[in-house]
Amino acid sequence: MSVVARRYIPWMFVVVVFTIVAIDTIAVDETIHRWASDLISASTVIGAFAVLLSIVMLSRLHIRRILRRRTVLESSILLICMWITLIWGGVRFFIFGISPTIEPVVQNLFYAITAPGDATMFSILAFFIASAAYRAFRLRNTDAGILIAVAIIAMLAKAPIGEAIFGKGIIAISDFCLNVGAKAGRRVFMMAMVLAVIALDVRILLGYERGWMGRGAEEG
């Protein structure tokens, strides 16, 4: 396939779609608005197909593991859970028209496996934070001191025990830390982030940034 189809046409899509959608956010023109609206609808539908990638990738990876006799049990369970949800939910939705939002089996599987799994995986981090707090948070210099001090003040103020021990003073100090110190820091990050995003967008539009094209971006 020529380099035009491999590189230049996708790049052209980026430039055209970006231009129309970006102009729509700042200009009031019925035609541009209609085109932009259609492009956003199209990208909403097209983007949804990305889930196919995750399904196929996971299936390939775990079928290979089963065939190579590695993690047979775990991979089988993953594939069973995924495909039962997809097949049952898919048939009920596409053939019988029952939305997965209200389909009982799909919702029960969500509450039985996905919800507790997701919540527990991230809640384990609380224990890791506790062990990190014990082993790694050291007052080595002023910066670390400020970080730990503000963290402790925020933790005390956001739990009732802080006010119970230290009175309303801790709330005032915490408000100051959050509304001045943390606010300044977050604003700096956000402003720097926007500048970085602008730079990245310009690089993509000018064709300097080709990482989004995936492997073989340099050759086309």
Add this chain to the structure above:
Amino acid sequence: MKGGGWVVEQRKDEKEKSIWYKIQSIDVKWIYLIQMIVISYPLLRPIGLPLGTISEETMGIYNYLNNLPEGSIVLHCVNMGPTAAAECLPGLIAIVRHNVELGHRLIFYTNTATGVPYIEEAARAALGTELRDHPDYGTKYVNIGYIPQGTTGFSGFAADIFFTTTDAYGNDLKTTFFKDLPTKTAADFDFGITYGSGNFAWIITYLRDPWGVPCGGGIAAGLAADAYAYYPEKTPGFLVGLRGGAEYELLIKKPGLAAAGMDAQSLAHLSIIIMVIIGNIGYFAARARGRGGE
């Protein structure tokens, strides 16, 4: 060096025997066990610590919603997954209860696939019935459901509220709820609230600034620092995690799950602070001991 090796060996032995070294190299499993006990105990035997001062940001969103007239349209963006639900769901339920009491019209929406069941849970808790079965569904309450592509999808919805044409249950959106809206865009909303562990900036960027809709949040505490950057210039207030939910529950005089979890939160925070202090005492003591041996 003569005698140098012996001095180093002695220091190594002393270091290993030192209580400060032992404290610093405690097995992490003991720390996990301590945390587990510290969090579980107050749930079984509540201590009853008073919640204390209601924060300004919580009062801000409460007062704003309180002053919205009956019939105002409030958009609830329930962008929470199971990860954020433990923190944000109590706040969401409290705010929805408040809205229902004040007679506001509610639109539920999510840009997270896992947010869909929590819309149903919040509506069930606040309305006492499944959302789609409520007699006022379609006139006072609407569930837009999930729109893919996050903020891009939301932009499409904000520019045209009939972006999906049907609600989450397949009913036509051209119902009584949206019939009398002047522009049929997000500009017709009176307040927008985002929930979950996504950033707070998105609702200011995609709803407040382009469409002039005041916005608040019931956000996970981990990302609440972002919200302070917009407070109070761009947002009247927001709830910070479980504490914010507990405060809102007290304000509407309906204590629930959030208020019940505050004791455990207090002890957990205290235990982590104590661990930081002990760790640092051990560190400085070990350092001083090391210097003294030279």
Add this chain to the structure above:
Amino acid sequence: MSMVEVEILVTLSAAAITLALFSYLWRENLAFRIAEHAYIGSAVGYGALITAEGAKRVLMPKLEKGEYIWLLTVLVGLLYLGFFARKWFFLYRYPISIVMASGMGVYIARGVKTNLIGHALNTIMIKDWQTALLAVGVICGLFYFYSTAEHKGPMVYMSKVGRWFLMAAFGAQMGLHVMARTSLVIGRIRFLLFEYPAYYLIPVAFILVAAGIVWDYMKKK
């Protein structure tokens, strides 16, 4: 199966998954791996279904109006599968380019207005000593990231002050993050302790972990 029986099964499954995942705190084990894989599979399946439902609700009304050109979006979406073929990999770039460009376009003007100009204007509006200090913090913080010139003279102190404000932001984020994770643990433990019949699995988990600890100890000996 009655509704109550289904609810009991769902609760037992949730409790088993929770306890199996918590067992990672002891050490990585088979129960944890099984629970982890079950969760990943189920999450991907559920996410895919909800995404498909959302996309259908955007697409179907247009097809029902007779605008069959919208079927092109399905064809373009299927090009994602080009990812798996070496020869046809370039097809994957078509849907990516459209989705990425629309996301970029939707953000750029709004992001600049809210997060750059908006923050800059709000920062320079000084009302009292706190907002003055905030302005100093933001300006010094921005100087910390300024890398086009060497930090000499007053810039050294400005970037140091900026770094302090950034550390304050990190500290606040860390403190609030602790609160967030602790709330999650509270939610999980409350579920295990108070939800019928989840609490019946707690002694089972304790016995299994205790047996595992004894087994580890015997193996070490």
